[in-house]
Amino acid sequence: MDNNIKIDWKYTGISDKEIYAYSEKVKKVHKELNKNIEDKDNYTGWIDLPINYEKREFEKIKKIAKKVNTDSDVLIVIGIGGSYLGARAVIDALTNKYERKSTEIIYVGNNLNPTYINEIIDYVSDKDISINVISKSGKTTEPAIAFRIFRDLMENKYGIDEARNRIFVTTTKRKGALYKIAMQEKYVKLSIPENIGGRYSVLTAVGLLPMCVAGINIDDIMAGAKCAAETYNDDNIKHNECYKYAVVRNILYANDKNIEILASYEPKLFYFAEWWKQLFGESEGKEHLGIFPSSVTYTTDLHSLGQYVQEGRRNLFETVINVENPNSDIVIGYDEEDLDELNYIAGKKLSYVNKKAMEGTIQAHVDGDVPNIVINVDYLDEIVMGQLIYFFEKACAMSGMLFGINPFDQPGVEKYKSNMYELLGKNK
Numbered sequence: 001m002d003n004n005i006k007i008d009w010k011y012t013g014i015s016d017k018e019i020y021a022y023s024e025k026v027k028k029v030h031k032e033l034n035k036n037i038e039d040k041d042n043y044t045g046w047i048d049l050p051i052n053y054e055k056r057e058f059e060k061i062k063k064i065a066k067k068v069n070t071d072s073d074v075l076i077v078i079g080i081g082g083s084y085l086g087a088r089a090v091i092d093a094l095t096n097k098y099e100r101k102s103t104e105i106i107y108v109g110n111n112l113n114p115t116y117i118n119e120i121i122d123y124v125s126d127k128d129i130s131i132n133v134i135s136k137s138g139k140t141t142e143p144a145i146a147f148r149i150f151r152d153l154m155e156n157k158y159g160i161d162e163a164r165n166r167i168f169v170t171t172t173k174r175k176g177a178l179y180k181i182a183m184q185e186k187y188v189k190l191s192i193p194e195n196i197g198g199r200y201s202v203l204t205a206v207g208l209l210p211m212c213v214a215g216i217n218i219d220d221i222m223a224g225a226k227c228a229a230e231t232y233n234d235d236n237i238k239h240n241e242c243y244k245y246a247v248v249r250n251i252l253y254a255n256d257k258n259i260e261i262l263a264s265y266e267p268k269l270f271y272f273a274e275w276w277k278q279l280f281g282e283s284e285g286k287e288h289l290g291i292f293p294s295s296v297t298y299t300t301d302l303h304s305l306g307q308y309v310q311e312g313r314r315n316l317f318e319t320v321i322n323v324e325n326p327n328s329d330i331v332i333g334y335d336e337e338d339l340d341e342l343n344y345i346a347g348k349k350l351s352y353v354n355k356k357a358m359e360g361t362i363q364a365h366v367d368g369d370v371p372n373i374v375i376n377v378d379y380l381d382e383i384v385m386g387q388l389i390y391f392f393e394k395a396c397a398m399s400g401m402l403f404g405i406n407p408f409d410q411p412g413v414e415k416y417k418s419n420m421y422e423l424l425g426k427n428k
Helices: 016-020 023-033 055-071 085-094 114-124 141-158 160-164 177-185 205-213 218-231 241-254 267-284 306-311 350-367 382-403 413-424
Strands: 006-008 074-078 104-108 129-134 167-171 188-191 259-264 292-297 316-323 372-377
Touching: 006 241, 016 241, 023 241, 023 382, 055 188, 055 205, 055 218, 074 114, 074 141, 074 205, 085 104, 085 205, 085 267, 085 382, 104 114, 114 141, 129 141, 129 205, 141 160, 167 177, 167 205, 177 188, 188 205, 205 218, 218 382, 241 372, 241 382, 259 267, 267 292, 267 316, 267 382, 306 350, 316 350, 350 372, 372 382
Parallel strands: 074 104, 074 129, 129 167, 167 188, 259 292, 259 316, 316 372
Antiparallel strands: 006 372
16 A cells, blocks of 8 residues: 655755754654553554554444444534544544434534533434543543533433443543443443553544444555554654654754644645644643644635734744645636636636645745645545544654653643632542
8 A cells, every 4th residue: 555645845944964963863762662562651552553453342343333323313422632533533524514424423522611512412302312432531521521411311311221222432441430430331332542642542442433433434544544654664764754744843943933833725624633733732732842733724714814824923834734636626617707807717627726826825935934844645535544643643752752752641731620620629
């Protein structure tokens, strides 16, 4: 299988000499990443996951998805951060949200807003539903509250026994509050490997069950990720575009480019950018270090943030995901009166216009001292999404360790939680 990711570095302003100066550092980090992958305290189990994933668990995911598709109009995915963003990123990228699906995916547990939850309760009141609750601990406030609410709804709607058959738990193998609940209530359970952190867990049952229910070919997702895992398991930066991306980010950061904007001209990648922001934000934002991850969807955001990107503070760089071939296209028609003065592009495809908008924007931003990294993929499908997921996971780990921080913990997230618990009167 060929790797579909091709990167254009010419808009970065960085020479090969600057990049290759990191060669020994990259080799050292590569060795560190691949050391003790099985150790649950290292959180690097995702590195060889696409090659060594649990096949029995994989088939169990397919069996559960088939059941949900058979008896449910809606699957409610309960989770926050890495517990839902990866699945949503892939589902939104690869499905038509305007088509009626056999089972609709709805996401809760990612906020504490009562209006949001009540509107979903009203929406599913006359529908058959199943739940997939996803959490390592089972104590994270947002999904824990949502699960309590929707578990009560399920039991009132179906009775305790039938509700039990419609609730699927994705959590750790042998510990945690959610694990205890699943064992006590005899819910069907899927496992999150202990040596994989939440934001690196999209290729586990965390992401794969919702994807499978949505009709995504998870075999191809894993095949794409496997291809990427093999491609990017090379400690030579000359041959590893993934590591080169991590190094270029570090060089730009050293040159005071401390905000990275992930840009795309494909609206279907909106939630992929949300997943990417969590991946890099939680991994790198520590010890007053790290690049701030942001995102835009062009050309839409050229009419809101474009002015700032072009002429605001010069602490920005962009990473552009360029999808060469859209899934469908439109030919622009000819109009006799031409009052809108568009006949100069009559007969051309909309994708052609979109591509020229991208090329013009990249050149304008580069001329305005905003370096660009362009990541090209031929199209969006399961293979490519699996490759993109693994590419960014591996690059994020390398980049964070080059910064000298641990890219697998998130100590700052705990601060708001402790404050909230105190304000709510939780016993210590």
